[in-house]
Amino acid sequence: MNLLSRLSDHELINSFTTGNVNALETLVLRHKEKLYTSIFFLVKDKYLAEDIFQDVFIRIIDTIRSGRYTEEGKFLPWAMRIAHNLCVDHFRKVKRTPVIKNSEDQDIFEVLNFTEDCAETKMIKRQSYNRVKDMLDLLPEDQREVIILRHYGDMSFKEIAAVTNCSINTALGRMRYGLINLRKMMMQKQIAL
Template sequence: MKSHCVKTDNELIHLFMDGDMSALETLILRHKDKLYTSILFLVKDKYLAEDIFQDVLIKIIDTLRVGRYTEEGKFLPWAMRIAHNLCVDHFRKVKRTPAIKTSDERDIFEVINFTEDGADVKMMKRQSHDRVRKMLDLLPEDQREVIILRHYAELSFKEIAALTNCSINTALGRMRYGLINLRKMMSEKNIVL
């Protein structure tokens, strides 16, 4: 497995297609953090993100097994596109599902508290991440999406443009305005990370 660490994504894919399961493990471990974090920031729910992440892995493995992978040299953008599409599919499905409302028109799942905060919520790093997430949630969807794909998935603006069906200049503009809006929120609320 140590010899797999120096191999490129394409080499690992070909090794997996030839039957080497440890090559797939190396490939997944190499990119799992970027994939999972991007999914989490898009769906904003840890458990849902884990489910979608598992679906992404299944789709990747199935595609590789049947030999339909054709994105030579671009594994991560390809995997990110799968993750993005599965998140979009989830939101489409949710829109078609009626929400259960309380008498004061609030979503029942916003009222019910399923989990208790653990000790780790008190940690400084966690608080900073929570602040950033909350501020990201306040951004327009197109700006939030570009920031997540750029900073958490580390995609290029060309890859972001292809993934979001916009021009590179539009992706750059969305990033610029998103960062301006984040800075403005931070100064208005005196937030220091």
Template sequence: MCKQNDQCLIDLYRQGREDALAELICRHKEKIFTSIVLLVKDQYLAEDIFQDTFIKIIDTLRTERYTEKGKFLPWAVRIAHNLCVDHFRRTKRTPVIRTQDNKDIFNVLRFTDPGAEERLITRQSHSRVQEMLDMLPEEQREVIILRHYAELSFKEIADLTQVSINTALGRMRYGLINLRKMMSEKQIVL
């Protein structure tokens, strides 16, 4: 089967030959994986994105939506690139919340199954954050919720709230400043 071109392997896979897909993956895995590693600069993340890439490729081939005859590798690399871009967009949207001693809260939190005490503390922390959010002016609260909980972009927030992007950014900035001030005044540690 090694002598077959990519399109022939795709056709064989569509006919039920799983080994054709295995050959296709073996043929291109190094180039695709290397392109992902160069973009994300993290071996483990690259492995996750590589798997997601082939899940998307397999789904597209199975549903017969593949239309890139003779251009499998560039198409596959484009899928991988888009998944990398999606990852960075999600990461960029993830808020960086700092503790009082200026540490990223996600570097402080433990990600194990919480015990009853930890669940109680977490519930109390969420409750405190909600109370502080409720004390913000409506437009600041709205932007923070849309950004951090709904994960909308500032353009989407601006469109939804019918303000300019700069206004949405300003509301976010002042909302975060006010939250930090409240935490400091009430000596709240999350």
């Protein structure tokens, strides 16, 4: 397993196509947090996010096994595009749009925490993250989506433009206006993070 973690995504995919199931497991573990976080922020439901995350990898496995996967770009942006499309499909089915709401579920930012902090630090971080989530909830959907994909999905603006079917300039503009709006909210509420 340690040897597999040193392989690139492309090498892991090639290894999986030749029958090494552990290569797929390494690939899933490598990108799990970024994919799940992005899905969670779009659907704002822990269980739905887990279901969509599983569907993403079912699609990935089917595509790789059928030989339709081509190394046009990086694996993660491709997987993020699948995740985004599945989220959009879900909201089309239930005829509603993604809304970021406050929830009492486990804070997603704890998933990203790799070290144990003291209780006071955890409380301060949780309060800051909750403030950010509250403010994100107040942004227009297109601005919120670009911020989530950029900061939590770690996608480039070119990748965001492809996923959201807009130009790179539009994605940049949405990001700019989203950040301006977040700053205004922070100034109005006198919030310091």
